[in-house]
Amino acid sequence: MTKVVTAEVTSTKKREGSGMRNESLRNQNLATMLRLLHLEGPSSRANLGRRTGLTRSAIGGMVNDLASFGLVEESAPNRDGTPGRPSPIVEPVARRNVVIGADLMVDSIGVAVVGLGGSVLHSIRRDRPRNQQRPEESVGYVCQLIQKLRSDLDPATRIFGVGVAVPGLIAKGTQRVLLAPNLKWENVDIEGLFRPAIADLPLFVGNDADVGVLAESRRGAAAGKSHVLYLSCEVGVGAGVISGGPLLSGARGFGGEVGHLPVNPDGQRCGCGAVGCLETEIGERAMLRRAGWPPDGGRQAVDEVLQAAASGSSDVINALLDHSRWLSIGLTGLINIFDVEIVVLGGLLGRLFPFIGDAVADELAVRVLPALRDTPIVPSAIGEDATLIGASELVWDTVLSDTVLGPLGRQA
Amino acid sequence: MTKVVTAEVTSTKKREGSGMRNESLRNQNLATMLRLLHLEGPSSRANLGRRTGLTRSAIGGMVNDLASFGLVEESAPNRDGTPGRPSPIVEPVARRNVVIGADLMVDSIGVAVVGLGGSVLHSIRRDRPRNQQRPEESVGYVCQLIQKLRSDLDPATRIFGVGVAVPGLIAKGTQRVLLAPNLKWENVDIEGLFRPAIADLPLFVGNDADVGVLAESRRGAAAGKSHVLYLSCEVGVGAGVISGGPLLSGARGFGGEVGHLPVNPDGQRCGCGAVGCLETEIGERAMLRRAGWPPDGGRQAVDEVLQAAASGSSDVINALLDHSRWLSIGLTGLINIFDVEIVVLGGLLGRLFPFIGDAVADELAVRVLPALRDTPIVPSAIGEDATLIGASELVWDTVLSDTVLGPLGRQA
């Protein structure tokens, strides 16, 4: 069985106030250093010093601490021909420090073991029938996959937690799914369903679009950018936004519900009760309807439409261009509101991109505020694994925070 | 002449990296403590300890430091009948530590002296002719007012900087106004115009709606809330958003330009080139048009409409209700996107609130996502001074940051 250290970690007494103690300093520095390694990969000691502004002594002490706890390893310096003593490369130890990422999507279920540094060590994806699979069944199946992956892990591997992505509204704080229309779930206690299988591992649940933007902004099409909008369609439409800081989650955790941005006062009635929501115009059903397929055709119909477009059917392509107009209207508002550096289209929108990308760009060049017209629109670069990687980042964010890392280092 | 300390303050060499030195600790603690006093008013030492989680010794040392530099003063404890030694009250010294807030609005110009803690010590507001007043004239007039207020100040008063609110696009970093359609300004170097009059005082320029949300979320209708949307109309329409952190400013500083959220595909052409922007539906011109006044009637026409509504003209009131429908559509999208705790309506929207508030609430109860329907919509509580107070908060934010406060304390 794999070793679990999180019990001690989470049991550490929390600092209630905002004041910083003497040890907060070290915790924070450990956190920023390890986060740097996690996000940007291996780095020389000297480079870490330059990035953090800390002295060689301080870096040295911290690297030793982290190494003695098995979080980083030092390897031979790069021989790059510069003069001076070469600086050893510090790298995060992915194989011994992992989290588990999972997603419960409409058409499939995925589980992955993600190492420190963001590498996907193992992953499994299985089809999921769309018709009425109850939460217990789906989650139970995910738990089976998790057990399978865990049994293959080296027993010395530390598992820091489990992150789960769900296409629905997640209430902040509580790990409950309030509503997932396209899974036909309502008020599901995800944590309760997972807990028996994962014992006391920390669990984090996130919206699929929210974790999508985490993945794309850290490892995907928006890598390195700090202002990112990720717009995704998995039957429904959702967005995740990062605007210069952490993920925008809103007061109750419902931030980014752009699927219900009103775009067409003359549009169809939406499941939410309103009229002309973005989701009713650019969701899967709308796309199928415009292309001439039955709106409830599901995954198979979507594949057929995409194939027809790929093989050059002008009817379908024109329908998709018509479809894209509403996407452009929605994007216009979002770009004007958020002023991001880049927009990433995921899910169905990413798959449609080859056919509608140019049309969208043309529309935006007219509609968007002049100062924001150069905002690039790109398809997802990670694709199917985006939600798995994003869900794991949910866990890493907590592991790499000052409050968790400090106590860890002290145990070493 | 008032003393200026900011030269030394700003000249402090910046820490380039993200690592924390030993002194960062004290700086950060000083900053959080003084920010607490600034935002929540006087507080006992013991309470400060509870809020920050720091020990009595630490609080004592910091209070002494801040007091010896004249930033705080201790006064007699509250006799509230609890046992134990009473704890002296620590309060920010407003009269000796101030910033200057200014605004250049469409119809008026305002300047205020705002003390530490947020109190408006003195303020002046003057009408501004709407027709083509050039930037040099407007700014020059503001500078005159600033000089006047400064000459009345105690010479021992420290002025930490000047904050200016402008209804236009402000490019991040540079203190330039790229575009202010309703002032008819384009690419104006605000800093250059101010610099001769304010010498080396730090200057901060912000969008009027952005500073508006700062004011309302700290001292106004949304006091204490951390997720706030402030939607304001001053001829044009703008919004400021706070979502759990600092002001959302976007990648280039154009965040919150919700005036150009598309709401009506069949609407009128907007100045930005697009069609049916929120601004063309709920801006001043649209309101006047619907009420039957000339769209370019300006402030006088607006006053007349409001008076007609107040005296019960059902034609005007019905026109305003019609008007409010589009406001509701815009608000629906914004509420669904941002998931805020409260929405504050400012400027013209705040003045219209008595007539349309109920209608808007009714519309939103149908349109907004069910989970978000309880989001309260309220009018601005600060009113005319919101931009002045908000502009000053722009300066205070910098003063109360760890990077500025540390060196200050060290001089004492």
Next chain:
DNA sequence: GCATGTTTGTATGCAATATGAACAAACCTT
């Protein structure tokens, strides 16, 4: 091949800062 210059890791003394314990001060209740 050796001397020189450059960059970096390591070791040691130092300064800054918050903690914790002991004590005194100032309030309440009885």
Next chain:
DNA sequence: AAGGTTTGTTCATATTGCATACAAACATGC
């Protein structure tokens, strides 16, 4: 007036990063 409670003050202590000096490991030039 006595006892209990809460808080400010003082001082020794632990933690942490910095500065300096020195050694190690590279490149370059003669």
